[in-house]
Amino acid sequence: SPSPARPERRERLGIMGGTFDPIHHGHLVAASEVASLYDLDEVVFVPTGEPWQKAARQVSPAEHRYLMAVIATASNPRFWVSRVDIDRSGPTYSVDTIRDVAAQRPGAELFFITGADALSQILSWKDAASVLELAHFVGVTRPGYELTNSHLPDDTVTLLDVPAMAISSSACRERVADGRPVWYLVPDGVVQYINKHHLYRPVSSTSS
Template sequence: MRNVIDQVPKSLAIMGGTFDPIHYGHLVTAEAVRYEFNIDQVLFMPTGHPPHKSQENITHSEHRYLMTVLATATNSHFNVSRLEIDRKGITYTIDTIKDLIRIYGENVELYFITGADALSHIFTWKDAEELLKMCTFVAVTRPEYHKEELIEKVEIIRNYYQSKIHFLEVPALSISSTNIRERVKKGMPIKYLLPESVENYIYKFKLYL
């Protein structure tokens, strides 16, 4: 297991998600954001008990964590955190951001990667106004996504709260964890949708059957 604080980065991007399973869409997105904003390290944060998802349909956190470790192992700029999966109770983004500031120090520049559609509903998140002031948001979208109305909505949020929000199109976001799970259940191939190490892990532990 890699230690997330072996070397304190000057800039850190948080890539949160259930990662059920993690796939190339997640990895390409993380690398695109890292390159675009010249970020030192991307920290993948598998969710523990997210408030907006039913726990009944989410694979056990240890499987999701280990698949994420396998998927990111070959990229020296990627790391994985257990912060949320080890936290008891519902996990909220603002608690995670506060923990990371405590761990890395107040001088670290934090970026939070999220889907643009999720960002448009940020006021359903806990302490959203405070959160918008604590880090830079990178809202990622698919190229074919009809985002004009979404961009307008996010622009209002950005201007009103003087928050840092950037948009980034990522073609690989067309891959989805939902589709991968459905393909496994139907006995269809998932090769080239996710790293081979994650594919082997899914079959070894008979996930999504």
């Protein structure tokens, strides 16, 4: 006799967008914690293309940021890196990120992971209303920022305490520029990639 129909469980997919210049253990712990608590099948890290909110500073080439994310996530069977934002021309908007990832994973239930600082900016994002419809938002704690979902509808956003990692990409870049170590702030392979490609070094004052 046919086995009783078992409702197929929808795939649960986390999306973590970021500049990842470079990816660090704050990103990885946040993704890991959300994956565990939300029973996610996978988390996709999506490095931005041209980050429109960071136009003021020079962002490292997308290919470097992509490869560091690949190196950092390679050992985790549930972590992946997507090229959707870096392969799309023009500035990155989260609404496009989510739509493109969704198109590649039809039927998946989407969980967009953001740190406290990014969450507070959601309403400034392009097409904020459809962004909130496409995915459930998980706002995670981040040292130095207040985590609040004020102005955001309760049913679309959940706030979550994750282990506090007082790490930022900006601080990592500054440390490298100052000749200070980033060991243990970023994965070992990322330290080595930064050194190999001379990323974040101060522009050398070439004598003429």
